[in-house]
Amino acid sequence: MKNIYIIGAMACLLSACKPSVNITTPPSAGDVDFTNYMAIGNSLTAGYADNSLTVSGQLNSYPQRLFEQFSLVGAKGPFIQPLLVSDIGYPGPKKVMGYTYGYCTHDTSMGPVDYPTWVSEPRDAETYLSGVNNNQINNVAVPGIRVVDYPVAGYASAFNPYAKRFYKDPSKRPLDELQYRVSNLSPTFFTMWMGANDVLGYATAGGQGDGTGNASPSIPGFNLYNNNDISPIKAFTDNYDSILRVARSSGADGALINIPDVTSIPFFTTVPANGLTLTRQGQVDSLQALYARAGFDKVFQLGANYFIVQDHNGNTRQAVPGELILLTVPQDSIKCKGWGSIKPIPAQYVLTTDELQNIRNNTKLMNEIIKARSVREHLAYVDMNTYLGTISKGITYNGIKYTAEYVTGGAFSLDGVHLTPRGYALVANEILRTINEFYHATIPYTDVNKYPGIKF
Amino acid sequence: MKKHFLAASLVLSAFSSFGAAYQLNLQGLRQLAMGGTGAAWPWDASTIYYNPGGLARLHGIQVYASALAIMPSTGFANQSTSGNQSTATRSIDQTFVPFSVYVGGPIQQDSKFAVGMGIYTPAGMGLKWDDNWLGKYIVQDIQLKAVCFQPTISYRISDLLSVGGGFVYTTGTLDLKQAMAVHGQAGPNYDDGQAKLHGTASGVGFNLGVQMRVREYLQLGFTYRSQINMSIGSGTAEFTVPASLRSTFPNTNFDSQLPLPQVATIGIGVRPVEALTIQFDLNYTGWNSYDSLRINFKDHTSGLKDMHAPRQYKNTLTPRIGANYKISKIVSVMLGGAFDPTPVKSGFVSPDLPDGNRAVITWGAAIKPLRGFTILASFESTSTSVHDESYDYGGFSGAYKTQAFTTGLGIYYNF
Structure with a gap:
């Protein structure tokens, strides 16, 4: 083994120390004809x-x-x-990254937005040859x-x-x-x-x-x-x-x-199902009261709570761990219109356990x-x-x-x-x-x- | 919600950095030409570095100066992507110029007590790749430079035994560059960001030595150089990123530690005939005393987090051998070699330090044209084999080969 190193060191004198690492495995097609x-x-x-x-x-x-x-x-x-x-x-x-102004939250944030100056290109719709x-x-x-x-x-x-x-x-x-x-x-x-x-x-x-x-x-x-x-x-x-x-x-x-596991892609995993964050006891109490009146028991607490959702049978209930909320759910409606708390998130934005x-x-x-x-x-x-x-x-x-x-x-x-x-x-x-x-x-x-x- | 879109994910890879490839063993030209051996025999004032215990054995005060030119080069290919020939590449040529200056010796003729001062470069290397090479997100350029100042005292207890020690103050700089995988919307498809780090470091340690003159023809040396923790207090970190990520990657400061490892050496020198001296040294280097280059940023954001890559260095044993043959009163020639094993374990070999076991051969000559005046010339050739390595933490692998050629010239004068 050492001999190899010494040969290497000697070679360095002659070729002015410019090592090159050569490719040892040439590309090969194996058993396949890749022509077309x-x-x-x-x-x-x-x-x-x-x-x-x-x-x-x-x-x-x-x-x-x-x-x-x-x-x-x-x-x-x-x-x-x-x-x-x-x-x-x-x-x-x-979609491109861009700034959007949230009219209900009154702040500007960065995220994916539609290409701002998009107009359809008629040539795209023409027959391709x-x-x-x-x-x-x-x-x-x-x-x-x-x-x-x-x-x-x-x-x-x-x-x-x-x-x-x-x-x-x-x-x-x-x-x-x-x-x-x-x-x-x-x-x-x-x-x-x-x-x-x-x-x-x-x-x-x-x-x-x-x-x-x-x-x-x-x-x-x-x-x-x-x-x-x-x-x-x-x-x-x-x-x-x-x-x-x-x-x-x-x-x-x-x-x-x-086929990939479509449920592990960001479209389904970005919005957390327990994204209802309650910061005041008052919020907890009023939600508790709301759903007690509606006739079913919901448990709310300070901090993270599972959203209130609608399942595809039209039932309103609280999401359970493992259920997914779609990326397309309107964030403004969650933030300012009570979606997921006082109103359920509609079924079209929710994947329930059965689904x-x-x-x-x-x-x-x-x-x-x-x-x-x-x-x-x-x-x-x-x-x-x-x-x-x-x-x-x-x-x-x-x-x-x-x-x-x-x-x-x-x-x-x-x-x-x-x-x-x-x-x-x-x-x-x-x-x-x-x-x-x-x-x-x-x-x-x-x-x-x-x-x-x-x-x- | 949308604010969270940027609030995640690490886009900087940790530098792993620093190891045997940056450690220099060139502090004395005669010792360099003898395979880097020098613990057992006090050849000249550079024994301040090799064994402070030898300083009291010199004859009178000596002034010593040397400069070297190192030209390292690393070749790389990723075999599995190398059908695209562009992945086979070589680091960009650079020349490094470490130097040494020593002044010292017994304070008077036949005094048992000696003092000296050494200024030398324990590390001074870098590796620069093309900015667009395959490993750019791990490293584009790394430069590490250090200079040690070592005031030294030495005492000859008896003909048999002399001891010495020096305090070592080290100062240096660290420069790192890596590409960042953040592309702007304007410009060509391929438009990386870049992280640039610059810091100055300093640290202290010591260098101790014992030399034993067992017989006229047999000497032993034992030395211990302590670890030196080079700390960077307030380095600067600059990030070139798209404007929309400016607040995610603010220019900031960082601190870090760059330990130079401790080294214990045993040396044996024999002089079977008057003209020939043969030396063996064994260095035990304590690489495992640190695990990585850890970079702590002053500001932290969702994107900017402290950098740290796992590392499991192992201690190394480096055998060295060398000979000095005195052709005449005027001319001596030297020859030597060493085998320097890498401290880096497989799976941890990063392209900022593609270290491998290195074979070293050395040779040189000393000429004494005038009484008291000596000129030295030394050469070293270092090479690794082609070694397949992976850096699992960064998902990077390939085959490397590193070679370096060093030329050194020096003079010393005995008062």
């Missing part, structure tokens, strides 16, 4: 962030990061995403789309402005569009991150609808399900299989990414299906549910600690649901890690900190 890469997914795959879609968001999507790394092991460009023209948000304004290789598109992700939306004819034209922009024929089914894109590109490798919206719509609506995973179509006879409900497991499974079959019709290898159980149970069931498909089809299975769970606890990457904390955590964008460019780069690295392991590849990782975080 296609990304299938929803808003998380499209690069949606800060409550909107922007061109810089698209250019910081995780498929963009993956392509850059895949290109080191044989992926061929260009990597085409249906880019927007504007960078201020489509079809609505993106890449103009490359028979209008090739590599990232076919559609914000908002669910697995159960794939068999719905006219989905793009009727329900989804993002899909409408770039679908070849918006009157057809998303599944037909995917078939067209696959035959057009002939992907040799694909990633598919589908399913989050099949539970998220229910969660962000504060748990409306049935929630059991057995919902019936909104209109009998049509395959159309309520956006504010959890997709039925049967329909989820059938359509996941259909999408997968089409995605693999050119024989591509790929990675299936599972949370519905979300978790169905996420688990759907992820079991995704995992089973990965096994059946010999595809890599990316456990993003677990990985994003570790971000909730905090992970440190090259000196930066990323957490799931709203705004300051660095991983989640200003909408509390989607990720920052850095968050998406972390996601890309987790996918790469899984691909490297499953396909015996040594694809280098992306440098997460090269990309923007929250802009203050």
